[in-house]
Amino acid sequence: MKITISKPESKKGAETAPVFKLLLFVFCFVCIQGKAQEYQVGAFTFTVPKQEGLNVNISHAYAKAGVLLLTCRFTATGTFKNEINIQWSSPLRDITGLWTTNGNEARFMHAGFKTQANLASQAPVLAMYNDAGRNRLTVALSDAFHKTVLSAGVNEDNSVLNCSAAIELTGEERNSRSYQVTVMLNDRDERYEGALGRVAAWWSAMPEYHPAVIPTAAKQPLYSTWYSYHQNFNEALLLKECIEARKLGYTGIIVDDGWQTVSHAGGYGFTGDWKPERLVHMADFVKKVHATGMKCLLWYSVPFMGYHAEAYERFENKFLYKSDRQSAAVLDPRYPEVRKFIVDRYVSALRTWKLDGFKLDFIDSFTNQPGEPPSVSKDADYQSVYAGLDALMSEIKNALTSVKPDILIEFRQSYTGPAMRKYGNMFRAGDCAAAALTNRIRITDIRLLAGATAVHSDMLTWNYNDTPDVAALQFLNVIFSVPQLSVRLGDIPTSHLNMIRFYTRYWLKNKDVLIKGRFRAYGPEMNYPVLSSEKGGKLIAGIYSDQSQPLLLNKPFVDIINGKTTGGVLIKLMAARSYSAAIFNCEGKKIRVSKLKGGSGIQRLSIPPSGIAYLR
Numbered sequence: 001m002k003i004t005i006s007k008p009e010s011k012k013g014a015e016t017a018p019v020f021k022l023l024l025f026v027f028c029f030v031c032i033q034g035k036a037q038e039y040q041v042g043a044f045t046f047t048v049p050k051q052e053g054l055n056v057n058i059s060h061a062y063a064k065a066g067v068l069l070l071t072c073r074f075t076a077t078g079t080f081k082n083e084i085n086i087q088w089s090s091p092l093r094d095i096t097g098l099w100t101t102n103g104n105e106a107r108f109m110h111a112g113f114k115t116q117a118n119l120a121s122q123a124p125v126l127a128m129y130n131d132a133g134r135n136r137l138t139v140a141l142s143d144a145f146h147k148t149v150l151s152a153g154v155n156e157d158n159s160v161l162n163c164s165a166a167i168e169l170t171g172e173e174r175n176s177r178s179y180q181v182t183v184m185l186n187d188r189d190e191r192y193e194g195a196l197g198r199v200a201a202w203w204s205a206m207p208e209y210h211p212a213v214i215p216t217a218a219k220q221p222l223y224s225t226w227y228s229y230h231q232n233f234n235e236a237l238l239l240k241e242c243i244e245a246r247k248l249g250y251t252g253i254i255v256d257d258g259w260q261t262v263s264h265a266g267g268y269g270f271t272g273d274w275k276p277e278r279l280v281h282m283a284d285f286v287k288k289v290h291a292t293g294m295k296c297l298l299w300y301s302v303p304f305m306g307y308h309a310e311a312y313e314r315f316e317n318k319f320l321y322k323s324d325r326q327s328a329a330v331l332d333p334r335y336p337e338v339r340k341f342i343v344d345r346y347v348s349a350l351r352t353w354k355l356d357g358f359k360l361d362f363i364d365s366f367t368n369q370p371g372e373p374p375s376v377s378k379d380a381d382y383q384s385v386y387a388g389l390d391a392l393m394s395e396i397k398n399a400l401t402s403v404k405p406d407i408l409i410e411f412r413q414s415y416t417g418p419a420m421r422k423y424g425n426m427f428r429a430g431d432c433a434a435a436a437l438t439n440r441i442r443i444t445d446i447r448l449l450a451g452a453t454a455v456h457s458d459m460l461t462w463n464y465n466d467t468p469d470v471a472a473l474q475f476l477n478v479i480f481s482v483p484q485l486s487v488r489l490g491d492i493p494t495s496h497l498n499m500i501r502f503y504t505r506y507w508l509k510n511k512d513v514l515i516k517g518r519f520r521a522y523g524p525e526m527n528y529p530v531l532s533s534e535k536g537g538k539l540i541a542g543i544y545s546d547q548s549q550p551l552l553l554n555k556p557f558v559d560i561i562n563g564k565t566t567g568g569v570l571i572k573l574m575a576a577r578s579y580s581a582a583i584f585n586c587e588g589k590k591i592r593v594s595k596l597k598g599g600s601g602i603q604r605l606s607i608p609p610s611g612i613a614y615l616r
Contacts, residue, residue: 041068044185047087048072053080067198068185076177082169086183092154092161095136097525099127099192100150101449102414103441107525114151117144119386120367123417123449124148124165125199127192133522135188135195140202141165142182144209144418145386147367171383193520196448203418204451211421211453212397215406217295217356218425218454219482219515220251221504226299227433227461227486231258231266234278235285242292244489248497249504252295254359254410254484255279259298269327271301272309274345283353295356297408298349302342302392303365304328311341317377320385321369330365332373334380334388342392343399350403357408358400360424363393363415393423410456416446421453428484429458437527440477440544444521444528447481455515459486468495469565472586472610475503476563479542480514480531483507495587499610502588506612510559513538543569550602553577558615562607569613571605573598579615586610 039046039058048056057073074084097107100115101122117124124141141148147168155162169179184202186195203209223245225233242253259279261270276282289296305312305319306328318338319329331338349355366389373385382388400407411420413430420427427450429442439458446455457478462471464487475483483504489497507514517535521528529545539555544563550570551560554577562569573579577598583591585608596603596615607613 039070041070043090043187044068044070045089046070047089049085049087051080051084053078054084063184063202065198066188068187069182070185071180071182074179083166084169084179084181085164085166086181087162087164088183088185089155089160089162090137090187092159093136094130094134095128095161096131097129098152099129099196099448099524101125101417101445103438103445109152109154111153112151113153114149116147116149117417118147118367119145119389119417119419120364120415121417122414124150125196125449126150126152126163127196128152128161129192129524133192135186135190135192137161138184138186138192138195138199139163139165140184140199141167142184142203142206143167144203145390146170170386172387175383191520192524193448200418200449200451204421206418209418209422211451212401212409212423212425213405214425214452214454215408217251217406218408219511221249221483221485221507222252222254222297222456223250223294224254224256224459224484224486225258226254226256227459228488229258230256231261231264231278233258235281235288238285239288239292241489242289242294245485246293248485248489248501249508250294250485252297252356252408253289254297254299254357256299256359257301267306267325267327268301268304269306269308271328272305272311274300274349282349286353286355290354295408297357297359297410298353298355299359299361300346301328301362302360303330303333303362305331315341318379320366320373330369332376332380332385332388333366333392334376334382334385336381337379339388339392339395343395346396347399347403350400350407356404357410359410360396361412363389363411363420390419393420397423413442413446416450418449421451424453426454426456426482428456429478429481432458434462434474436473436477437544439474440531441527443478443481444531447519448521454482456482456484459484461486462496464492464496468493468499469586469608469610471496472499472503473563473565475500476542476561476610477544479503479507479561479563480519480533482515498587502584502586510538510540513540553579553615556616560605560607560613560615562609562611562613565609567608568604568606570602571596572602573600575599581605582614582616583607584612584614 037048041060055075055077060070063069102115124144127138128136130136149166151164153162204211259276260274262277263270279285286296305315318332318335320332322329333339409424410426410428411424412428416427427446429439432438443455443457460474462474513533513535517533520532522530530543532541537555538557540559541551542561542563547570550572552572554574560569575598579596581594581596
C-alpha cells in the first residue's frame with residue numbers, strides 16, 4: 001500500500017494555521033511499518049492499516065475555529081476488500097462521557113465502545129465530554145451514507161485514547177476505483193452541544209446533505225391516531241378528535257396505520273397497494289378535516305409490500321428480503337420500477353386527496369436487512385442499496401414538493417441523520433408509549449444535531465386514571481420539542497383536559513424560546529436531568545430530577561418547569577437580581593406569588609409536581 005502526504009489544503013471557510021501552529025502541530029510524517037502507515041498532526045497519530053490493492057493520499061486542513069479536518073483519498077490499484085479503516089490515538093484527558101445519536105448506548109467510557117450508522121440509521125458522530133459538559137473530543141465522518149462503525153477505547157498501558165472508523169464500501173465505489181472521506185476532530189474547550197452544533201453545520205454545508213426547507217406548519221403541534229386508536233377508528237371518531245384538538249391549539253392530524261385496511265390483525269400484510277379500505281371516501285374525509293381547521297397527514301410504511309397486497313406478485317423478484325414476522329417483503333430501491341411505483345402512489349394521493357403531509361415510516365428497514373443484499377438484475381440502475389435509497393427518497397421529496405412546496409414529511413428516529421434532513425422536514429422521537437423519560441432522551445438526542453429541522457415528540461399518551469400531575473409529566477418531558485398528542489380527548493378526565501389546554505397554550509406562546517433558542521442539555525450520562533433554552537432576555541428551564549446543584553438565574557425573565565413528582569427546585573440568584581415568582585399548578589391555577597432576592601445563596605422555590613414558576 002502506497003501512502004502520499006499532501007500539504008494542508010486551503011478550503012473555502014477554512015483558515016490556514018499560523019506558523020507556530022504549523023511548527024508545533026502540523027509536523028507530518030510517514031512511517032512504513034510493514035502493516036500500517038502513520039500520519040501525525042499535533043497530538044493525534046493517525047494510522048491506515050495496509051490493504052493490498054489501494055493507494056491512499058492523506059491531507060489535512062484547519063476549519064474555522066481550529067477544528068481539524070483529515071481527508072483520506074483512496075484509489076484502487078487492484079482488487080481490494082470492501083471495508084476501509086482509519087485509526088487514531090491521542091492522550092486520554094478529562095473524559096467522563098461518550099455521546100452518540102443512539103440513546104440506548106451506555107454514555108460512559110467502557111471497553112469495546114462502538115456506534116454504527118448508515119444513511120437510514122443514526123449518524124457517524126461521537127462526542128466525548130467531561131463532567132461539566134465541556135467538549136474534549138468530538139469526531140464525525142463526512143460519509144453518512146455507507147455503513148460506518150466508530151469505536152473508542154482506552155489503552156490500559158498508557159491511558160491513551162484509541163479510536164477508529166470502519167467504512168463499508170459498496171459496488172459503486174469499487175467500480176469507480178476511488179473513494180474519499182473526511183474525519184472531523186474537534187478538541188476545542190467548549191460546551192459539547194456547541195461541538196455537536198458544529199458537526200451539524202458542517203454536514204449541512206455539504207451539497208449531498210443540504211437540508212430541506214422547513215415549512216411553518218412543521219413546527220406546530222399535531223394530533224396522532226396511533227396510541228389513541230391504533231387500527232380501530234372510523235371517520236366520525238377522527239373528525240370529532242379534530243374538532244376538540246383544534247380547540248386546544250393543535251393544527252393537524254396524522255392518520256396512522258389502519259386507513260388502508262379493515263384488518264385488525266396487526267403486522268403489515270395489507271400494505272403496499274395503499275387503497276383506503278377503512279376511510280373509503282378519503283378525499284371527502286380530508287375535505288372535512290380541513291373544514292375543522294386542521295391539516296391532514298397520512299401514514300405510509302415506505303419499504304413494505306404486504307403478503308396480501310395486489311401488487312405483491314408484480315415485485316416478487318424485486319425484494320431485498322421477506323419478513324414473516326411483519327407479513328411483508330421489503331422492496332428493493334435499486335430498481336427504477338420500484339421507485340416509480342412508490343413515488344406514483346404518493347403523488348397520486350397528494351393530488352387526489354389534497355393531503356398536507358406524509359408520515360413515512362420504516363425507512364431503516366431498507367438498510368437493516370440481515371446479511372448481504374441480493375444481486376440485482378440488469379433492470380436495476382444501482383448496485384448499492386444506499387445509493388438506491390438515496391435516489392428513492394430524493395425522488396419522493398422532489399415529486400411531492402413540485403406539487404405542494406410546503407408539504408410536511410415526517411421521519412421517525414433512528415433515521416434522523418444528516419442525509420435524512422434533505423428529504424424531510426420533521427424528525428420524531430422513536431416510539432416509546434407513555435415513557436416520559438425515554439421521550440425526553442430521544443427528543444434531546446435528535447435536537448442536538450437537527451439544526452433547523454423540526455423535532456417532534458413521540459405521541460403523548462398515558463393512563464386516564466392517573467392524576468393530572470402524573471399525566472403532565474408526559475408533556476413536560478418533551479416541552480423542548482413539538483408535541484404530538486395521542487389520547488382520546490372525549491374520554492380523558494376534565495383535569496387532564498385542563499392540563500393539556502394549559503401547557504399547550506404555554507407552548508404556543510413560548511415556542512420561539514422552547515424550540516428556537518440556545519438549547520442546553522445537561523448530563524447526557526444521567527439522562528438529561530436539566531434542559532434549558534434561552535432567547536433574548538428569557539430563559540426556560542426544565543428540572544427533571546432532584547438537584548445536586550442549584551439553577552443559576554441571570555436573565556430578566558425566567559420560567560422554571562418542575563418536571564418531576566417531587567415538589568420544589570433549587571435556585572441561586574445573581575447578587576443584583578430579584579424576582580416576583582408566580583407559581584402555577586399543572587392545570588394553570590395560580591397557587592401563590594413569592595418574592596425572591598439576590599445575594600441570599602441557594603434557595604428552594606416551592607413549585608408543585610408538574611407545576612411552573614414565572615419569574616419576572
